[in-house]
Amino acid sequence: MIRITELRLPIDHAPEVLEEAILKRLNLHAKDLIKTEIFKRSYDARKNVALAFIYTVDISVKDEDQVLKKFSNDIHVRPSPDTSYHLVAGALQVQTQVQTAxxxxxxxxxxxxxxxxxxxxxxxxxxxxxxxxxxxxxxxxxxxxxxxxxxxxxxxxxxxxxxxxxxxxxxxxxxxxxxxxxxxxxxxxxxxxxxxxxxxxxxxxxxxxxxxxxxxxxxxxxxxxxxxxxxxxxxxxxxxxxxxxxxxxxxxxxxxxxxxxxxxxxxxxxxxxxxxxxxxxxxxxxxxSKPFSVGFRIEHPQSLIDKARLGPHAGNEYTGAADYKLVYHAKNGRSVYSFCMCPGGTVVAATSEPHRVVTNGMSQYSRNERNANAGIVVGITPEDYPGGPLAGIAFQRELESKAYEMGGSTYEAPGQLVGDFLVGKPSTEFGTVIPSYKPGVHLTDLADSLPSYAIDAIREAIPAFEKQIKGFSMKDAVLTGIETRTSSxxxxxxxxxxxxxxxxxxxxxxxxxxxxxxxxxxxxxxxxxxxxxxxxxxxx
Incomplete structure (x- = not known):
């Protein structure tokens, strides 16, 4: 097969336009094209250009060698590599050996x-x-x-x-x-x-x-x-x-x-x-022991994220709900980053042990819920929880038990508005962003829910993320605690x-x-x- 890369088409193109573009690109007739497979499709949503899909396609044509020879100097027309998976050699012999006693x-x-x-x-x-x-x-x-x-x-x-x-x-x-x-x-x-x-x-x-x-x-x-x-x-x-x-x-x-x-x-x-x-x-x-991360879930209106990330293309049915990936290195040496970003999703209760609170995020295929959510977490190392390979589990459990208590000991999660979190005062009522976490969010002051180095790093990171996503530090955005199961x-x-x-x-x-x-x-x-x-x- 032949692979064509960087094939650009308007994002709202009709299905048959892709084949027409392939034929035009290679100067072929429809009868010459045997098969088309899309290998990759991304979109170009830069604010100053027309919204477009960028395709990489694999095609099968008559006289393939001749076509490749004709485009031998074109880096965007090359033989398709074999990307199929093959079982290990000799593995199928097992089918006769499994019968042995x-x-x-x-x-x-x-x-x-x-x-x-x-x-x-x-x-x-x-x-x-x-x-x-x-x-x-x-x-x-x-x-x-x-x-x-x-x-x-x-x-x-x-x-x-x-x-x-x-x-x-x-x-x-x-x-x-x-x-x-x-x-x-x-x-x-x-x-x-x-x-x-x-x-x-x-x-x-x-x-x-x-x-x-x-x-x-x-x-x-x-x-x-x-x-x-x-x-x-x-x-x-x-x-x-x-x-x-x-x-x-x-x-x-x-x-x-x-x-x-x-x-x-x-x-x-x-x-x-x-x-x-x-x-x-x-x-x-x-x-x-190994490093992992702890932090909160943050929720914004999905429309805010769409506008910040896609500009005039926000809300387009072809781009769908926008996501983000953020990283910040705080002055205290801690890395703060977004984790498991869920566009148009919900924050979910993810504990597996009684009397502990753990959050995670999820989305349906449609990604059409009102809020966007992501973990905003801080990297920690075994030096933060010394004591052997099981010490990290004890550290997680301590944080999760405290979150349970701060949420009212009912599996509600402790939460705080971003504006209040940044200035260090407890939240008492929700604003324009209503959290999605069930069983519910109990407003409080999250400052005591994580070690001070993590709180300080997140407080420093959120305004820095504002420079990348306008509105990220909006006062009514909601932090829900806590995220501890980022990795083992x-x-x-x-x-x-x-x-x-x-x-x-x-x-x-x-x-x-x-x-x-x-x-x-x-x-x-x-x-x-x-x-x-x-x-x-x-x-x-």
Whole structure:
């Protein structure tokens, strides 16, 4: 195929105009064009230029060699690279070997994005994995999650953090990442999502997203494929211990069930499986503290963000709701940045433990809610919470418990208007911005909710962000506390073979192990770990 880059078209062009532009660009007739695939589409929304889509397309034509020769000096017309994903060599041999009496099926702990893709790849290679998920199937889990949002009732085993789909299910469904993807793992993730019912456009738009409720059906269909390929998903099975002998994993202990024998175990835990981290630490699995971030959620009118980011193009149906990404380095040496920005979304209750408050953000596919929200968080390091690999968990819990108390001990979250926060006085009533967090926001003074270095850094950063987004420091914007689960507070360190540094057959993976940040990167890491497991099995 041939790849054409930098193909610019008016943003409201008719579908057939793209093909016409391709034919004109290459001076071809319609009969010469066999197939067209959009590889990437972004938009140019600079305020002083006409709104336009910028395309990269892959096409199949008659006499391809002749066309490439004709445009050999044109850097925007080149042979299309192979971006398809291929299973590891020899993996399909497993389908005959799994029938042997001594074969132990690999176990995947956790069924979030990392666990889903680890299990899917293993199933596609014939390994028939067993997945242990402490939470419930995604639709039952959704009902439990609403129980907290609508009735202030928390189910510690079925919530935003735990259950089929993982924490990513109750987010924006963002599928973009800064990871380097030289082997096209990311394309594999996108391909499988589309096959499971995600919109085709996530293959080529610049910042793809699926949205929370669409993810529910996608996750269900991926589960069905794993099962159809011989895999097994066991819900409400919480791993509480590990059988390790001579530095080799031999099995896992499951609450209320018989132990499960396994010599290959993938830890796709997610960043909130604190009790499982403790069980791993007790079993002697090597882990270490790592940096993470804490802060608040900030809400503005989405129309304000649209106007600041898109200018005269604000509100255009083709650009959709605008987003932002901000970074500021405070005078005290702390980095403050926006995290998990959700255009046209809501702030959600994301705790997984009783009597604690945690916030997160999510959007539906339409992104048409009134407010924009994002985490405004401050980077912290193990020096801020000394005490070993589990010290970060203790630090998070302390902040989350305090937020619960500051919110009135009802799962309402503490909040404050930005104007009041900047001058250091408690808020008493909302202005033009009504917060979206459910069960509700209790106005107070957030100064005591985080360490002083974090409060000082955020107070300094918000006016600085105003210089990039006019209106960002508006007095009526709302801060909702607190955001603590930006990433795992520890890393279950692994070696080049993707196995634990000190336990053979144990594969730390995804966000919980400290190797991913978001749906796409977690899915990619799941694929890589599944490949490593397959290669280890095939080498023996």
């Amino acid at each position: 001594n074969f132990q099926r690999p176990v995947v702990i956790g069924f979030g994005p990392c666990g889903i893709f680890a299990a899917l790849i293993l199933a596609q290679m014939g390994f028939k994995p067993i997945v242990l998920e402490r939470g419930k199937p995604v639709r039952e889990r959704t009902q439990d999650t609403w129980g907290l949002w609508r009735k202030n009732v928390l189910n510690p085993e079925s919530n935003v953090q735990f259950g089929e789909g993982g924490a990513g299910t109750f987010s924006d469904g963002k599928l973009y990442s800064q990871i380097k993807d030289t082997k096209f793992y990311g394309r594999k993730v996108i391909h499988e999502f589309i096959k499971a019912g995600a919109p085709e456009e996530i293959r080529y738009v610049a910042k793809p997203h699926i949205g929370t409720f669409r993810l529910v059906g996608v996750v269900e269909r991926m589960r069905q494929e794993i099962i159809a390929l011989g895999g097994e998903i066991r819900f409400t099975q919480k791993v509480i211990g590990f059988d390790i002998q001579n530095d080799q994993i031999k099995g896992v202990k499951i609450e209320g069930h018989e132990d499960l024998r396994a010599n290959h175990v993938i830890l796709a835990l997610g960043h909130s499986a604190r009790d499982t981290f403790e069980a791993l630490h007790e079993a002697g699995v090597y882990m270490e 507070p520890l890393r279950i360190t692994r070696g080049p073979n993707f196995q634990s540094l000190n336990i053979q057959g144990l594969y730390p993976a995804g966000e919980g192990a400290g190797y991913a940040g978001g749906i796409l990167s977690a899915g990619v890491d799941g694929i890589k770990v599944a490949e490593a497991l397959a290669l280890d099995y095939l080498s023996k």
